[in-house]
Amino acid sequence: MTIRPLSDRVLLKAEEAEETTKSGIVLAAKAVEKPQIASVIAVGPGGEVDGKEVKMYLKEGDRVIAAKYSGTEVKIDGEEYTIVRQSDILAVVE
Amino acid sequence: MTIRPLSDRVLLKAEEAEETTKSGIVLAAKAVEKPQIASVIAVGPGGEVDGKEVKMYLKEGDRVIAAKYSGTEVKIDGEEYTIVRQSDILAVVE
Amino acid sequence: MTIRPLSDRVLLKAEEAEETTKSGIVLAAKAVEKPQIASVIAVGPGGEVDGKEVKMYLKEGDRVIAAKYSGTEVKIDGEEYTIVRQSDILAVVE
Amino acid sequence: MTIRPLSDRVLLKAEEAEETTKSGIVLAAKAVEKPQIASVIAVGPGGEVDGKEVKMYLKEGDRVIAAKYSGTEVKIDGEEYTIVRQSDILAVVE
C-alpha cells in the first residue's frame, strides 16, 4: 500500500531511537526519549491551501524535525507514520 | 436514500476492519483499532467556501485517511457515514 | 406567525423520528436517537456575510443534514425549529 | 433618555411573555420560558465595521429573534434592553 499525502502535507517516519551521548556512549532505545528526527517518506503536491499558493520545498529522504504535537499519527500495514503540514516542519538536519 | 454532500464536503464510509500483521496473521475486527482508511462514497460540488474557490480533487471510490475527530458522523438507513471537508483528508491510499 | 430567516440563514424543522432498520422493522420514536434529517422551512435572502457574497443554494422543502450543535433552537407558537447558517448544512438527502 | 445604538448595533426590547399553546390556552408569564421574540427599538447607522461596509436592513418596529447569549443587557431608567449587532439577529417574525 502506498500513502500519497494531499495538498501541503508530508508523510514522516520517525527514526529508530539510538542516541550517542557526547562522551560517545550509545544508549539503547528504551533509555532515551523519543527521537525528534524523522525521515520524509512522501511529499504532497502543494497547491492552493486556504487561498494561498504553497510550494513544497521538502523532498523524499530529507531528515527533519517537526513541531511537537503537530500532525496525525497513522498506522498502515502495521507501520506507524505521521502526516504533518509542511509548515509544521521546523528544520532540516544534515 | 441518497446523501449528496454540499460545498467542499465529502461523504466517507469507514472500511471494515481487517488488519494483517507484518507476519501475515489476520486479526479479527474486535482485536484491532478502528481502521483509519475510509472509502469516498460521494463528493460535493466544491465552489466558493469562505470566499475562496475550492476545486474537488477527490472522486468516488478513492480510499483515504481523514484527520482524527474531523467531520460529523451521520446515520442514515442504519448505515454509518462521516461527512468531512475535503481539506480534512490527509492522504490517498493506493 | 411567519419566521423569515435573515442573511445566509435557513429555518429547519426536524423530521419526526421513525427509523426503519435494515431488516425492515419500524422502531417507535422513543427507541431511536434524535433523527439527523430536517426539512428546510424557509431560506434567507443571502447577500453579503462578513464581507463575502453568499448565494443560497438550498430551497424550501429540501431534506438536509445539519452539523451537530450548529444553529439556534427557536420555539414559536409551540413549535420547535432550528435556525442555522447555510454553511452549517452538510448534505442534502434525496 | 434616548439610546442611540452605534455602528451596526440594534437596540432590542424583549416582548412581554404571553404564550398560547397549540390548543389555545394562554399561559401566564411565569409559566413559560423567556420569550425569544424582541422588538427593534432603534437601529444604528451601519457603516464600516472591521473594514467592511455594513448596511442596516432592520428597522424600528421589526419583531425579531436574536441569537442566544448575543449582545449586552442594558438597564436605563429602570427599563431593560439588549444591544446586539445586526448580524446576531437570526430572523424576522411577521
Add this chain to the structure above:
Amino acid sequence: MTIRPLSDRVLLKAEEAEETTKSGIVLAAKAVEKPQIASVIAVGPGGEVDGKEVKMYLKEGDRVIAAKYSGTEVKIDGEEYTIVRQSDILAVVE
C-alpha cells in the same frame, strides 16, 4: 496629569450612580447596581488599526454605554477611569 488615549481608544469616566426608579424615587448609590453610563473624557486620534483606517465618531462629553468587561481600568491621581476601543462602545445616550 492629562491622559491622552492612543489610536482608536477612548477614555471614559463612569457617572456617579444615582438612579431614579420609574415611580420617581431616587435611590442612593449603594442601593443600585453599578451604572452603565459613562462620560467620554478624551478621544484618541484614530488612524490605522490592524491595517484598517478608523475614524473617531465620538467626542468629549458624549454620554455612552460600553460593552461589559471591555477595556482596561486605570487609576491616575486617585481617580478611576476606563480606556476602551471606540468599537466597544455600544450606544450614545441623549
Add this chain to the structure above:
Amino acid sequence: MTIRPLSDRVLLKAEEAEETTKSGIVLAAKAVEKPQIASVIAVGPGGEVDGKEVKMYLKEGDRVIAAKYSGTEVKIDGEEYTIVRQSDILAVVE
C-alpha cells in the same frame, strides 16, 4: 548591556511607586497598588508586522499606560523591564 526592541515592540520600565492621594498625602510604595505608568526606554524600528506596515508613534521618554497582562517581563543586569507591542499601549500621560 543595551536592549534593542525589534519590530513594533517597545521597552518599558515601570515607574517607582509613589502615589499622592487627592488630599495630598504621599503613600509609601508598599501601601499602594503597582503603578500603571511606565517610561518608554527604547522603541523598535516598526516596519512590516503580520503583513501590515507599522509606524512607531511613541518615543523614548514618553510616560505611558500599557494594557494589563500585555508583553513579556525581562530581567537584564538585575533590572526588570517589560517588552510590549506598541499596540498594547493604551495612553500617554502628560
Add this chain to the structure above:
Amino acid sequence: MTIRPLSDRVLLKAEEAEETTKSGIVLAAKAVEKPQIASVIAVGPGGEVDGKEVKMYLKEGDRVIAAKYSGTEVKIDGEEYTIVRQSDILAVVE
C-alpha cells in the same frame, strides 16, 4: 549534525547562566533563574509565510531575548536548542 531552520525560523541556544548582581557578586548557575538571553545559532531563509513575504533581520551570533513559552525545544547530539519564529524574538541585546 547541522540543523538548518526552515522558513522564518531561528535556531537558538540559551546562554550559560551566570548572573552578576548590581553590586558585582557573581551568582552560581543554580542560584539564578533561567537566563532569558540566547544566541542565534542559525537563521532560516525567510520567504513566504502564511501568504506574506518575511525578510530575516536576525543573523548568526546575535544575542536575543525570545518571548516566553515560544518555540519548540529540540535535543540533538545531547545539546538542547530552541527553534522559534523570528517574530517571537522580542529584542536584541548588545
